[in-house]
Amino acid sequence: MIKYREILRLHAQGLSQRGIASSCSSSRNTISDVLKRARAHGISWPFEKNLSDAELQELLYPEKDSGSSFRRKSDCEYIHKELAKSGVTLSLLWDEYCLSCRANHEIPYSYRQFCRFYHSYAAKTKATMRIKRKPGELLEVDWAGQTMSIKDNITGENIPAYVFVSALPCSQYAYVEAFLSMETENWITAHIHAFQFYGGVTRIVVPDNLKTGVVKASRSEPTINRIYQEMAEHYNTTIIPARVRHPKDYPEVFIIPNYGCY
Template sequence: MIKYREILRLHAQGISQRGIASSTSNSRTTIREVVKRSEERNTKWPLDEGVTDQDLQELLFPEKHASFDFRKKPDCEYIHKELAKPGVNLTLLWEEYSLNCQSNEEIPYSYRQFCRVYHDYARKTKATMRIKRKPGELLEVDWAGKTMSIKDELTGENIPVYIFVSALPCSQYAYVEGFLSMNAESWISAHIHAFQFYRGVPRVIVPDNLKTGVVKASKYEPIIHKGYQEMAEHYHTTIVPARVRHPKDKASAESTVGHISTWIIASLRNQEFFSLKELNDAVKGKLAEFNNKPFQKKQGSRHTAFKEEEHFALTPLPAASYEIATWQVATVQYDYHIEVDKMFYSVPYDYVKYVVDIRVNRSIVEVFYKGLRIASHKKIKGRLGQFETLPEHMPKEHKQYIDFDTSYVRQWGEKAGPNMLITINSILASYRVEKQALKSCLGLIKLADQHSVDRVEKACERALMYTTRPTLTSIKTILKNGQDKLPVTLEKESPKEVKPNPYGFTRGAEYYGGKK
C-alpha cells in the first residue's frame, strides 16, 4: 500500500518529489497525484496520530476505496460483438464505456480492469477472443512442406501430391486439399475450393511470396500474378503477401501446417492411394476430425468457433464461381496471328510486332494490349496447327482475296457492264475446276485496274463479236492492239452468187477460203 503519511511528511519538509520517490519506493507520478489531492482536500502535515494510510486513501482517493460492486460493469456480450467490426478495439470501447458512465454519474472500471473482465468472459464463454484478429478479416494460405503420394496402377511409381493449407486466424478453422502440382492453376483452384468450403470470402488473403501468386516480392508494392489478382477481384477480396522471411505474418497458416503434418499427413502415411480423388476423400475425413477436435484450454472446437464466431463476418460468395484462366505474353507475327498451345489466332493487323497479353480459359482466348481487349476467339480444339482468322482483322487487300469467289466476280461484272458479265459467265463455264476459272476472272479484274473498266468492257464487246466464248487471252490481245478504241461496225455482207458447178465433186477456191 502507498505510504501516504510518509509522502505528506517529507513533502512538508521540502523534500523534492524525486527524493520522496526514492525514499518511499513509489513513482514520481504517484507522489505528484498524492500531493495534488492533498492540496485539493486541504489535507496537510502534521496529521492526527490516529489517521492511517487507509484513512488517507479513503479521503484522497475514494474511487480506489470503493468496491468493484459499485462500479458499472461493462456489457461483455456487447463488447464481443463490437470487436468483430473493422477498426474497433478495446481502447475505443473503453473510452465509450467511460463516457457513458460519466453521463450517468456512475463509476467506471479502469482500462486494465475493463480488459481483464472481458478476457475472463471470452475465455469462459466464447471460443475466440477478438483482440488481435477480427472474424472474417484474414485467410492465411500456404503449401505444406511435406507431401503425400499416390501410386500408379500400371508402373507402381509413387506420384507426389502437394498439400494446400488455409486457415482463418480468428477461429483457426482449416481447409486442406491435395494437388498433383503447385502451378498457378492448382493454386487458384485451391482458393476457389477453400471459399466454397468456408461458404464465404474473407476480406484479405495472406499468401507466401511464391511465384504462382506473387510475380515480384516487395515490402511496399508487390506485383501479384494476373490470374491470382483477377480471381481476388472476382471474389471482392484483397491479396496482401507476407513479408519475405517473416513467417509470423501468417502464423496461423504456419501453425496449421505443423498440425496438419501430424494430424493428416502422418496419420495417413501407411495407407496407399491410387487416385487423387481417393486421397482427397481420406484427407477430407481427417480434416473433419481435426476441425471438430476440442480445444485444450478453452471451450468448443475450430468448427464451433467458426460457425458461431466467424462465419457471419465472411463476405457472401458471388453468384458464379471464378473460371480459371491462364495468362501468357506473345508478340504478334507478320501474319497478324499469335500462337496459343500450338494453335493460331488472329488479331487486328495494326498490332503486328506488338507485345500483347493473352488470357486463356476453358473455352475462350482473349488478347489484350495495355489492358484493352483487342481480340476474342473461341478456343480451337482438335489437331494442332489450326488457324482462326477473323475477316475484320485482315488488311483490305487480304480481305478481298478471302472474299473472292464466283458470287463476288459476278457482282463485280454486273457493276462493270453487261459485256463484262457475259464474258465472266463464259469464263466460269469454260473451266471444270472453279479455282482455275476464278484465276482467269481475277486476271480480268486486274486488266480493269490496269487499263480502266470502260476499256475492258469495250474489249469484251468486241470479243463477243467474234466468239461466244471469249478468253482472257483474247481480251488481252484486243487491249494490247488497241482494237477496243476502234468504232464497232456491223458490216452486212451481201450473199454471194452461187453458180452451178457441173463437176459436183470438184472443190473450188471458196471451199478452202480463197478467192476466185
C-alpha cells in the first residue's frame, strides 16, 4: 500500500516531490496525485485525529474500496479513432479514461494494462496498419536528386533545371516546381508556391539537411537558415529537419504519384 501518512508528513516538512518519491518508493506522479487529492479533501499533516494508511486511502481513493467487478475496461475502438487525430497520445487518452472512471466511482486500470488492452485490440483487428502520419500535420520538402534540363528554343542549349519536391505524407499529394538554381530565394519561393497550391500551411515542415535550408546539421540542435526561419515564423509553422542518415523521416518526397506544377 502507498505510504499516505508519510507522504503528507514529508510534504508538511517542505520536502520536494522528488525527495518524497525517493523516500516512500513511489513515483512522482503518485506523490503529485496524493497531494492533489489531499488538498481537495482538506487533509493535511498533522491530522485532527489519527488516521492510518488504509483510512487515508478510503478517504482519498474511495473507488479502490470497490470490488474488482467495478473496473471498467477501456473502449479500444474509441481509442483507435482518437489516436488518428493530431496531438492525441495513449497517455492523454488514459488520463481521460481515469477521470471518467473516478467520476463514476469505478476503478481505472493502470496505464500499462490500458496500453495492453489497446495493443491486443490492434493486433486482432489489424489496426496497427493505420497511417502514422496525420492529415495536415507534416509537409516533406527537398530538391529532387536527379537534375533535369530545359532546352532553349533559340540556341538549342540544354539548361540545368533543379526540381523542388514537396509532399503531404498522409495523402501522398505532391507539388513540384523547377528552378534554374537552388539558391535560397528559389527555395523560399518554392515553399510559398507549395502553400498556395495546397491552400494552407502545415504545422511542421520537414526538409532534408541541405545547405539551402539548414546551415548546420545536428541531431539535437540543427541551425536553420535565417531567412528560412523567418519564413516559418511568418507562416506560423515549425521547421524540423530530418535526422542525418534517416531517410525514412521524409520518404514521401521520393514517391510522386500525382503532382501539380506552376
